[in-house]
Amino acid sequence: MKTQQNDAGGDAGKVQVQDPLGEQAPEPVASKPLSPRDRVIQDVVRGLYEGRLEPGQRLVEAQLTEQYGISRGPVREALNRLAAMGVVDLLPQRGALIRILTLKDAIDSLQVVQGLVGMSARLAAEHSSDDEGLERLQHAAADIMRFDPASPSADHAKARDAFYSALTAMADNAALRRVMMQVHIHLIRVQFRSLLRTADRRRHRDYTDIVEAVAAGNSSRAERAARAHIGRSISALEAFRAAEKPA
Amino acid sequence: MKTQQNDAGGDAGKVQVQDPLGEQAPEPVASKPLSPRDRVIQDVVRGLYEGRLEPGQRLVEAQLTEQYGISRGPVREALNRLAAMGVVDLLPQRGALIRILTLKDAIDSLQVVQGLVGMSARLAAEHSSDDEGLERLQHAAADIMRFDPASPSADHAKARDAFYSALTAMADNAALRRVMMQVHIHLIRVQFRSLLRTADRRRHRDYTDIVEAVAAGNSSRAERAARAHIGRSISALEAFRAAEKPA
DNA sequence: AGCACTAGAATCGTAGGACAATTTCGGTAT
DNA sequence: ATACCGAAATTGTCCTACGATTCTAGTGCT
CATH class of the missing domain: 1.10.10.10 (Winged helix-like DNA-binding domain superfamily/Winged helix DNA-binding domain)
Structure with missing residues (x-):
């Protein structure tokens, strides 16, 4: 049954x-x-x-x-x-x-995600006066921190999605929201979580950085922080690819 | 199991x-x-x-x-x-x-498109050794130029799509290709072509610039050219928005 | 035994009919 | 004109059916 x-x-x-x-x-x-x-x-x-x-x-x-x-x-x-x-x-x-997802698929996706999340962060920072959105974002960030980086769980994944969702919502760009739903970061994590564990170590600080930059309305710093965050995942996967097929 | x-x-x-x-x-x-x-x-x-x-x-x-x-x-x-x-x-x-599409929808979309096309151009330039892709891109660009900017037609729209398609293909990023299909630039053009006509004047040079930068393998110039190209459309729409609701 | 081939089972893609729920439309009464 | 009500249109779903394609497994041949 x-x-x-x-x-x-x-x-x-x-x-x-x-x-x-x-x-x-x-x-x-x-x-x-x-x-x-x-x-x-x-x-x-x-x-x-x-x-x-x-x-x-x-x-x-x-x-x-x-x-x-x-x-x-x-x-x-x-x-x-x-x-x-x-x-x-x-x-x-x-x-x-x-x-x-092949390893290349994952890296490709993350590169796109990097661009999109960076853009989200930038736009969100430009809307830092949106108190409600900002609060939601901070709440989401705080929520993520409650989880142990080492042990992945469905709730953890949901919390992460909630963070990106809050960020994207704050960006107030319908098209961005639409395509963000399409990239499905969780699919990548599901398949490559073992490889992404090392990248997860800086997670706490990453989220804090992003939220702070957004709250401060510093759009370029927000974008940089967001891109750096995703960049860590990309690096982890690329390091693995280099090790696998050193061709 | x-x-x-x-x-x-x-x-x-x-x-x-x-x-x-x-x-x-x-x-x-x-x-x-x-x-x-x-x-x-x-x-x-x-x-x-x-x-x-x-x-x-x-x-x-x-x-x-x-x-x-x-x-x-x-x-x-x-x-x-x-x-x-x-x-x-x-x-x-x-x-x-x-x-x-509301005017805001269109602008939102174009902002996303700007990021995506910029990324496509950058990646395409990094693959400038892909002769076949490059040739297809050049061909597509030449194809567009045959149309009169003033009179929109289905073939014209298709040619434009073919150009972006070639550019994205050359970028060799499946995720990028996927989301590019989602943004549907043509939908924007269909609804706002009258507003975009002014932006279309620089079109020829824009395409040439992009293709040249890609061919030269100059990724940052390619990205800049692509972003500038879309940027012109964004400006046109934003100018109109400012005129419409000066609130 | 190993391999090519074929019959049967599983599964998909579509057709077509039916019906409740919801929305839209037109007409009637106020 | 406006408000209301019932009929028509339309969607969302269920069911059954059947050709086409793919998968599986057994048969027979070398």
Whole structure:
């Protein structure tokens, strides 16, 4: 018997455009009954966080229909959405499987993330007068620090996402928010957490630096700090690549 | 149990992800019979280029099923994909409509595009030894110049896309390619072409500058040129915003 | 044994019909 | 004109079905 549990995370409230992975609403209000399709999407993503799903694992339609007690239509729609998000690969006539990132894929992604997060930090700093956003950001940063860098957990990953989410929200750029959702940093971490552990050591200071720069409204310092932060992860992966294939 | 295979270092056999809007194959060979779903996607996007579809226009499922002679399943999947691409907005219980960009949306997007294209140009310049890619880029640039800046056309838009596509391809960064497909510059142009006309005057020189810097392997100059190019569009829109709401 | 080949099983992509829930529209009453 | 109400349109989902493609495993040949 499959144990798909109910919702735990909040979800967006007022947005018109649907957004299964949206940020949690500030208000603890009603979690309305999620549509079947969105339930699948949420649960797959959550499954990645929780380690329930592994890269390369196949997602068979028939299996999902049974697991969630829904029909193929919504399942297929969910898989399409997940594919568009870059969470799964959809192979023609062969179904969906959790996306496998090569080392190059991961580095490529992080380079893009570096640019995007840097931009987020810069824009966020330019909006340092947004007290509410700033508070959320500080709260998110403080939240992350509670976790032990050595032992990864789903909550840890969520906290990290909340931080980036707060940062991006503060940047107040819808397009940026959109593409940030697409890069899915957590996918990278899921697959390469062992390699990223060394990079995680400076984490605390990194987050502090970013938050401080943003709070101070120092946009270029914020951008630099954010880029440096991601840069550490990139370096870790590149060091490994160099060691692996010294070609 | 996990039927997992390799992880990090390993190169997981290269999967061919489907890509309805992908670049057209360089070879004029077989146009494989597109799946119904992809046909819809392609045609909607093409419709935007050609002005057949307008922002805000509703896409009714029943209408599409008839128009393409397919059933609702594929239609709904196509709409989901288009929504994930940011081409349409999907309103719960109300269907899909071609996305309407506010002026702020457009500026936000262009700011992101500026970062991404700048990055593309920089990476492309770092791969200036890629003769094939370079040739494609030069060809694409030459192609654009054939069009009259004053009279927009679908072919013109396609040529422009081909240029960015070539640039991004040369950057050799899968993640970058992925997010570039997401920002959909053409959507912006479709809605704001009148405002962008002034920015288009320097176009020829802009493209030449970018191509030259890339060819010369001068990455920072390439990035600067690319950012400047997009920057002109941003300025045009911001000037208009300032004029509209001087609040 | 080892390998090519083929039949069957599994799975996908799509069709088509049905129905409740929700939104939109048109007409009627105030 | 405005408010209200019921009919029509539209979406979200379920179900069944079937050809096409891929995977699996067993058969037969060298």
